[in-house]
Amino acid sequence: MNGGGSFTVAVASGKGGTGKTTVAVNLARSMGTRVTLLDCDVEEPNCTLFLYGGIITTREVGIPVPEVDESLCDACGECSRFCAYKAIVSVGSAPLVFPGMCHGCGGCALVCPRGAISEKESRIGTVERSECGSVTLVTGRLDVGMAMAPPLVRAVKECSRAGEPCIIDCPPGTSCPMIAAIRGADMVLLVTEPTPFGLHDLGLAVNAVAEVGIPAGIVVNRTGPEGLDVGAFAKERGIPVLLEIPDDRRAAEAYSRGELLVDAIPGWKSLFELLRERTVAMAGGRMTREFRQGRDRRPE
Amino acid sequence: MRIAFASKGDNRESMLDERFGRAARIVVVDTDSGTVESIDNTAGISAAQGAGIQAAERVANLGVEALVTMHCGPKAFAVLKHAGVEVWSAPSCTVGEALDMHREGRLARLSEADVDTHW
Numbered sequence A: 001m002n003g004g005g006s007f008t009v010a011v012a013s014g015k016g017g018t019g020k021t022t023v024a025v026n027l028a029r030s031m032g033t034r035v036t037l038l039d040c041d042v043e044e045p046n047c048t049l050f051l052y053g054g055i056i057t058t059r060e061v062g063i064p065v066p067e068v069d070e071s072l073c074d075a076c077g078e079c080s081r082f083c084a085y086k087a088i089v090s091v092g093s094a095p096l097v098f099p100g101m102c103h104g105c106g107g108c109a110l111v112c113p114r115g116a117i118s119e120k121e122s123r124i125g126t127v128e129r130s131e132c133g134s135v136t137l138v139t140g141r142l143d144v145g146m147a148m149a150p151p152l153v154r155a156v157k158e159c160s161r162a163g164e165p166c167i168i169d170c171p172p173g174t175s176c177p178m179i180a181a182i183r184g185a186d187m188v189l190l191v192t193e194p195t196p197f198g199l200h201d202l203g204l205a206v207n208a209v210a211e212v213g214i215p216a217g218i219v220v221n222r223t224g225p226e227g228l229d230v231g232a233f234a235k236e237r238g239i240p241v242l243l244e245i246p247d248d249r250r251a252a253e254a255y256s257r258g259e260l261l262v263d264a265i266p267g268w269k270s271l272f273e274l275l276r277e278r279t280v281a282m283a284g285g286r287m288t289r290e291f292r293q294g295r296d297r298r299p300e
Numbered sequence B: 001m002r003i004a005f006a007s008k009g010d011n012r013e014s015m016l017d018e019r020f021g022r023a024a025r026i027v028v029v030d031t032d033s034g035t036v037e038s039i040d041n042t043a044g045i046s047a048a049q050g051a052g053i054q055a056a057e058r059v060a061n062l063g064v065e066a067l068v069t070m071h072c073g074p075k076a077f078a079v080l081k082h083a084g085v086e087v088w089s090a091p092s093c094t095v096g097e098a099l100d101m102h103r104e105g106r107l108a109r110l111s112e113a114d115v116d117t118h119w
């Protein structure tokens, strides 16, 4: 079975450190077809630690930020009162602009009665593309000190290719950057750990995904005898658990060496192929009831 | 001279707030007349971003010459500097004590922000 045509899967988690990137890169490697992996975790992109390939192109991404012509400004403060983000501030003088906080909405230029504000492009980060075997990796990198992740996330997402499956490594959490990353995906894989904190954040992520109206499946990472029963939570919320990844010292070792689990641990290839099959089925809306209720098979 | 204090309360006995952007009130003391007024600063408390800038804007619009605060972030500092408001750093104490220290020249004037962001 191959990756099955064109669909988009977003890999997300309610908090960082759950193994979201691990799932994204191993799933990408297990697709069996050409696939585009979009690293939208722009504040801390680390898919490149696991997939190597020379950077083919790097492109700068910017947003329009205001530029004030002080000779036209009469310090009326309209711009400052308008901006909900406090990115332009006038205190009885020509305004100060904080480009790192500007959302590029263009509103201040519109409300300025003196026409003193024009827009200039201000860099927020870069988008890199590299080829790593069957995986085209596109990485968004937000410049240090920039608060504006969503426009960069959208720029990364523009790099998906028609006719090819696409996997998105989302920013952690459930705020605007994560929403920007999952929007438009066919399904979301929510990666969690079987701990009280993990379950709490999973609950938040489930709510966020439901609000956007995208079907979700759960991947439980580092399961073991001490872990909480994520299955009960999943059942309650009507979301299938698509895979349980056992807690295994070899996985941590592979991670620290920057190796893919599917390459480093015998038998784990089939684990991620199972995830691929279930993901493809769900993204294509072909998941049967029986399949939905099925729990994972452990690797032989 | 009018001096603003980032405070938890509304009078001379109130403690300074360790944060500036999210301080509950701004207390303003007129050193010539001795009057004390205060304004609410909580509008910025729920702001996802820009609480410090908003507080700085508020202080600048009060027409004070100086702000006494425990800490000040870079964006708020930039706004205050732009508006020509001096920023003085104080230890944890009451508004009245900080006022005495300012008068006696025992406070340090900040020439740049003393904390990164999120204050």
Ligand code: SF4
Pocket (backbone or CB within 6 Å): A064, A065, A066, A082, A083, A084, A085, A086, A087, A088, A101, A102, A103, A104, A105, A106, A107, A108, A109
């Ligand atoms: S463009 Fe929008 S967000 Fe940026 S400073 Fe102007 S009003 Fe604020």
Ligand code: SF4
Pocket (backbone or CB within 6 Å): A068, A072, A073, A074, A075, A076, A077, A078, A079, A080, A090, A093, A094, A095, A111, A112, A113, A114, A115, A116, A117
């Ligand atoms: S709205 Fe225009 S004129 Fe008024 S303060 Fe802003 S830049 Fe100056």
